[in-house]
Amino acid sequence: xxxxxxxxxxxxxxxxxxxxxxxxxxxxxxxxxxxxxxxxxxxxxxxxxxxxxxxxxxxxxxxxxxxxxxxxxxxxxxxxxxxxxxxxxxxxxxxxxxxxxxxxxxxxxxxxxxxxxxxxxxxxxxxxxxxxxxxxxxxxxxxxxxxxxxxxxxxxxxxxxxxxxxxxxxxxxxxxxxxxxxxxxxxxxxxxxxxxxxxxxxxxxxxxxxxxxxxxxxxxxxxxxxxxxxxxxxxxxxxxxxxxxxxxxxxxxxxxxxxxxxxxxxxxxxxxxxxxxxxxxxxxxxxxxxxxxxxxxxxxxxxxxxxxxxxxxxxxxxxxxxxxxxxxxxxxxxxxxxxxxxxxxxxxxxxxxxxxxxxxxxxxxxxxxxxxxxxxxxxxxxxxxxxxxxxxxxxxxxxxxxxxxxxxxxxxxxxxxxxxxxxxxxxxxxxxxxxxxxxxxxxxxxxxxxxxxxxxxxxxxxxxxxxxxxxxxxxxxxxxxxxxxxxxxxxxxxxxxxxx
Amino acid sequence: xxxxxxxxxxxxxxxxxxxxxxxxxxxxxxxxxxxxxxxxxxxxxxxxxxxxxxxxxxxxxxxxxxxxxxxxxxxxxxxxxxxxxxxxxxxxxxxxxxxxxxxxxxxxxxxxxxxxxxxxxxxxxxxxxxxxxxxxxxxxxxxxxxxxxxxxxxxxxxxxxxxxxxxxxxxxxxxxxxxxxxxxxxxxxxxxxxxxxxxxxxxxxxxxxxxxxxxxxxxxxxxxxxxxxxxxxxxxxxxxxxxxxxxxxxxxxxxxxxxxxxxxxxxxxxxxxxxxxxxxxxxxxxxxxxxxxxxxxxxxxxxxxxxx
Numbered sequence: 001x002x003x004x005x006x007x008x009x010x011x012x013x014x015x016x017x018x019x020x021x022x023x024x025x026x027x028x029x030x031x032x033x034x035x036x037x038x039x040x041x042x043x044x045x046x047x048x049x050x051x052x053x054x055x056x057x058x059x060x061x062x063x064x065x066x067x068x069x070x071x072x073x074x075x076x077x078x079x080x081x082x083x084x085x086x087x088x089x090x091x092x093x094x095x096x097x098x099x100x101x102x103x104x105x106x107x108x109x110x111x112x113x114x115x116x117x118x119x120x121x122x123x124x125x126x127x128x129x130x131x132x133x134x135x136x137x138x139x140x141x142x143x144x145x146x147x148x149x150x151x152x153x154x155x156x157x158x159x160x161x162x163x164x165x166x167x168x169x170x171x172x173x174x175x176x177x178x179x180x181x182x183x184x185x186x187x188x189x190x191x192x193x194x195x196x197x198x199x200x201x202x203x204x205x206x207x208x209x210x211x212x213x214x215x216x217x218x219x220x221x222x223x224x225x226x227x228x229x230x231x232x233x234x235x236x237x238x239x240x241x242x243x244x245x246x247x248x249x250x251x252x253x254x255x256x257x258x259x260x261x262x263x264x265x266x267x268x269x270x271x272x273x274x275x276x277x278x279x280x281x282x283x284x285x286x287x288x289x290x291x292x293x294x295x296x297x298x299x300x301x302x303x304x305x306x307x308x309x310x311x312x313x314x315x316x317x318x319x320x321x322x323x324x325x326x327x328x329x330x331x332x333x334x335x336x337x338x339x340x341x342x343x344x345x346x347x348x349x350x351x352x353x354x355x356x357x358x359x360x361x362x363x364x365x366x367x368x369x370x371x372x373x374x375x376x377x378x379x380x381x382x383x384x385x386x387x388x389x390x391x392x393x394x395x396x397x398x399x400x401x402x403x404x405x406x407x408x409x410x411x412x413x414x415x416x417x418x419x420x421x422x423x424x425x426x427x428x429x430x431x432x433x434x435x436x437x438x439x440x441x442x443x444x445x446x447x448x449x450x451x452x453x454x455x456x457x458x459x460x461x462x463x464x465x466x467x468x469x470x471x472x473x474x475x476x477x478x479x480x481x482x483x484x485x486x487x488x489x490x491x492x493x494x495x496x497x498x499x500x
Numbered sequence: 501x502x503x504x505x506x507x508x509x510x511x512x513x514x515x516x517x518x519x520x521x522x523x524x525x526x527x528x529x530x531x532x533x534x535x536x537x538x539x540x541x542x543x544x545x546x547x548x549x550x551x552x553x554x555x556x557x558x559x560x561x562x563x564x565x566x567x568x569x570x571x572x573x574x575x576x577x578x579x580x581x582x583x584x585x586x587x588x589x590x591x592x593x594x595x596x597x598x599x600x601x602x603x604x605x606x607x608x609x610x611x612x613x614x615x616x617x618x619x620x621x622x623x624x625x626x627x628x629x630x631x632x633x634x635x636x637x638x639x640x641x642x643x644x645x646x647x648x649x650x651x652x653x654x655x656x657x658x659x660x661x662x663x664x665x666x667x668x669x670x671x672x673x674x675x676x677x678x679x680x681x682x683x684x685x686x687x688x689x690x691x692x693x694x695x696x697x698x699x700x701x702x703x704x705x706x707x708x709x710x711x712x713x714x715x716x717x718x719x720x721x722x723x724x725x726x727x728x729x730x731x732x733x734x735x736x737x738x739x740x741x742x743x744x745x746x747x748x749x750x751x752x753x754x755x756x757x758x759x760x761x762x763x764x765x766x767x768x769x770x771x772x773x774x775x776x777x778x779x780x781x782x783x784x785x786x787x788x789x790x791x792x793x794x795x796x797x798x799x800x801x802x803x804x805x806x807x808x
Contacts, residue, residue: 031787038779072676072747089754096755107771108779115776158680158689159763252786259786263778271774272755273767278690286680288689289702295768386765391695398695 017476027249028229028242032119034256038112041260042105043215049102050204056092058084059154059200061193070277078156078281081196085155086277101268106151108264110144110296117141121340121371124359125228128352131341133221136214138337143211145296150203152274152294154196159291161282164195166304170326175319191284228358237356290388302384303329306406333378362433365424372420373413380409582651585644589625598652603629610719611659612649617715619645621708633722635703663714665741675743678736682727683744691748692762696723705748710741717741 010016027033060080066073068083069090078086088095117137120126126134149167153160168190171182187194229235229242243249267273279288293301303325312319336343345352348366361368383390384405391398427433439455586598593604600606607615618624619640623633640648649662680689686702688694693704700723705713714737720726732740750758759766 029787031784034783034787035780038776038783070752072672072743075671075673076677100755104771104775107768108775111772111776112779115780158684256782256786259782260779263775263782267770267775270756271770272753272758273771274764275750275753275755275758278750278753280676280680280689283680286684288680288684289686289696290688290694290763292764294764295771298764298768388694389762389765392693392701395701396695397699398697399699401695 017474020474022223023244023246025223025245026227026240026242027245028227028235028240030230032123033227034253035112035119036116037253037256038260039109039116040215041257042109042112042264043211044257045105045261045264046102046109047208049098049105050208052098053088053095053102054204056084056088056095057081057154057200059197061156061196073277073280076281079196081154081156081200082276082281085157089277097268100271100273101264102151103273104267104271105264106148107273107294107296108260110141110148113137113141113144114296118371118375122361122368123228123230124355124364124367126341127345127355128341129354130221130225130228133218133225134341135338136218136221138334140211140214140218142334143207143214147203147207147211148294148296150199150207154199154203155274155276156196156282157276158279158282158286158288159276161191161284162287162291163293163297165190165284170322173320173323174327175317175323226356228356230358230360235357237354240356292385295382298385299378299381300326300330302381302387302405305387305402306381306384306409308406362424362427365421365428368424369417369421373417376416377409377413380405380412384409578647579651579654581644582647582649582654585640585648586651589639590648593626593629598655607652608656609658610652612646612653612662613660613715614719614721615652616645616649616662617712617719617721619648621712623721660715660718663711663718665710665714665738667710667738667742667745670738670742672739672743672747674736675739675741676747678732678740679743679748682732683740686724688762690750690763691744692760694762705744707749708745710745713741713744 058080062080063077064080064083066076066078066083066086068074068087070086073086085099088099090096092098120134120137149163153164153167168182168186171185172178174181183189185198186192187198226240227242229240235241243252280286292298304322307321307325309321310324311321344367349364359367384402387401387405388398391401394401441453441455443451443453445451586594587596590598593601594607595601595604598607618633620638620642622636622638625639626633627636638645646662653659653661679691683691683705686694686696687705688702691705693702695701702724716724717727717732717737717740759770
């Protein structure tokens with residue numbers, strides 16, 4: 001019976017063939033190829049915990065009087081968005097855990113995307129034919145950052161409200177169209193009453209859908225292009241050596257999903273994140289000192305802090321200071337990220353060939369050095385978002401810390417570039433670099449002399465030249481054509497394919 | 501021979517210049533900075549020494565003056581004790597009868613409240629003359645602190661008295677709201693305190709007594725503004741004090757480890773280095789594990805595998 005139903009579906013959708021193709025997909029075994037999966041799994045955690053939160057969150061800026069468990073807020077006039085988030089934290093069973101799970105998962109989501117991107121960049125996995133997938137990945141990063149910001153904003157607490165205020169000003173700073181654009185997105189001047197409902201729809205509906213779609217495209221292209229791999233163990237540019245998706249890799253990935261979820265859940269259960277009851281509701285004329293965005297916006301916040309107060313006065317128009325760190329910097333950043341595969345092949349490697357074998361970072365010193373320097377620049381900016389925390393911790397003047405970061409964001413990349421370049425060159429001449437050292441065994445022979453002998457290789461570092469295992473692809477085309485030839489009109493366009 | 505040495509030196513020099521341009525430039529760029537730092541530091545060190553000795557001699561002379569003029573204005577035992585403590589611990593900088601000296605301002609007109617705040621918080625006495633007032637364990641107990649405060653207040657008129665806000669019927673909710681409006685802009689909304697510009701800072705507000713909070717609001721110590729009754733009324737002060745003394749440390753604060761109330765900086769740090777870091781370790785563990793086991797498998801079966 002089940003067979004019959006399956007056959008009926010299979011005849012129409014050809015599940016067996018495409019399914020077998022998919023299940024036979026080969027994943028090369030290297031731990032760094034699993035970083036992207038952390039993002040995938042935390043996205044699943046985000047979706048599940050997000051659905052839970054949506055059930056209790058009220059996306060409205062209408063005012064209400066909060067009455068509930070948290071005493072300093074009892075009887076305060078707050079927005080429904082804020083009141084419902086407090087209620088999730090104190091009133092709903094498991095609500096605070098879900099909130100913290102959602103927030104930690106978001107942090108891990110964006111973090112693993114960045115690490116995954118660094119892996120792809122430094123191993124040259126973005127080269128032809130994967131440029132488009134690289135760009136999809138970059139888009140996913142932007143969307144993840146943007147959606148994280150929206151999610152951070154909708155509880156309508158004091159800290160995130162200040163963040164929205166800054167975002168509004170950054171939008172306004174865009175020359176000529178800024179004010180119109182800001183008014184269009186926020187539904188009028190700041191603070192309107194439309195911000196939270198609009199952000200909510202973007203956060204829970206539109207952006208997750210777009211992310212989901214792009215994620216499907218990202219993975220689809222991964223299957224289509226086949227996986228990249230490192231050299232050795234019989235891996236060549238025209239094959240893929242590793243374990244098939246079913247059953248080996250599926251077991252591995254399934255276990256990894258549960259472990260990623262476990263790590264997130266441990267954080268959610270043990271470490272507090274975004275305690276909005278301490279922050280109080282957002283009131284436009286109230287502000288807390290030293291508010292920061294979540295870390296993935298930190299480099300933008302750092303850029304805002306580090307930027308000297310320069311403005312450009314054009315006749316009849318002034319380009320405000322926040323435009324440069326708030327709009328120009330991310331704009332240039334992501335343009336460069338998008339175009340990097342083409343910039344590299346045109347100006348650095350002059351290599352337009354297809355690459356399925358990965359570089360080690362040392363193999364392409366120029367790329368590695370540029371990547372390291374640029375990353376160092378953004379890392380310094382990221383650090384600059386905590387100038388006040390550092391000044392307070394180190395008990396030095398805030399101005400000293402700020403100037404240190406201003407100098408560092410220029411000096412550090414300049415230092416990092418040649419150092420990374422030189423290290424790459426050095427490593428190229430050390431074939432044993434990165435491998436575990438073998439033990440030396442001292443042996444004494446019968447005449448009393450000592451000799452040293454190398455111990456056996458570690459199991460992981462023996463690389464026998466294996467031939468890739470060919471996976472048989474069932475070629476059904478002769479059978480289909482035979483059926484085509486004998487098909488009668490009675491078959492209503494469905495061709496029965498014999499199966500053994 | 502000499503020619504050969506000269507030639508050698510030339511070659512070496514060229515090589516040094518060629519390969520160490522960057523290093524050389526750095527040394528030349530940093531040398532003046534380091535040199536000036538050194539030169540600036542020298543007189544500073546010297547002046548600290550002389551400063552200390554000057555202070556010590558002044559202290560000696562002050563002490564003798566103080567003992568000479570002892571018991572002149574002390575009417576009650578409390579004031580007498582306050583005077584003794586003041587002469588022993590404060591007069592070396594603030595002068596005899598709190599009239600001020602070159603080292604520190606006079607204390608006339610401040611009232612008992614200000615003295616009480618500065619002494620009970622450990623700001624005074626300073627660790628050494630010229631140091632920034634920093635929170636440290638108070639040197640005197642409550643009775644001694646009050647004695648000093650009363651003594652200083654008895655020397656002049658004006659100022660604020662020691663405040664004992666009555667917290668009965670205070671609204672924490674109202675206090676939270678007032679805190680967010682007036683205090684959070686410097687002390688941050690969690691009361692963790694933070695560095696302000698130009699070396700100023702707002703201290704953390706944890707572990708304060710209601711007397712200290714009320715006196716700080718009314719007197720504005722250091723760079724803190726004064727909040728008079730026109731800004732924060734008497735009943736509002738009561739609410740505010742109730743919030744700061746009861747709730748700033750968030751006694752009912754669920755959700756796990758609090759990360760110091762400094763917000764997303766600490767959270768991002770944990771998210772990246774613990775969250776993503778642990779996941780990476782797991783990936784490393786899983787990836788490594790499969791590799792090894794496969795190698796074992798290959799060794800057994802690989803003999804039949806052909807090279808393509």
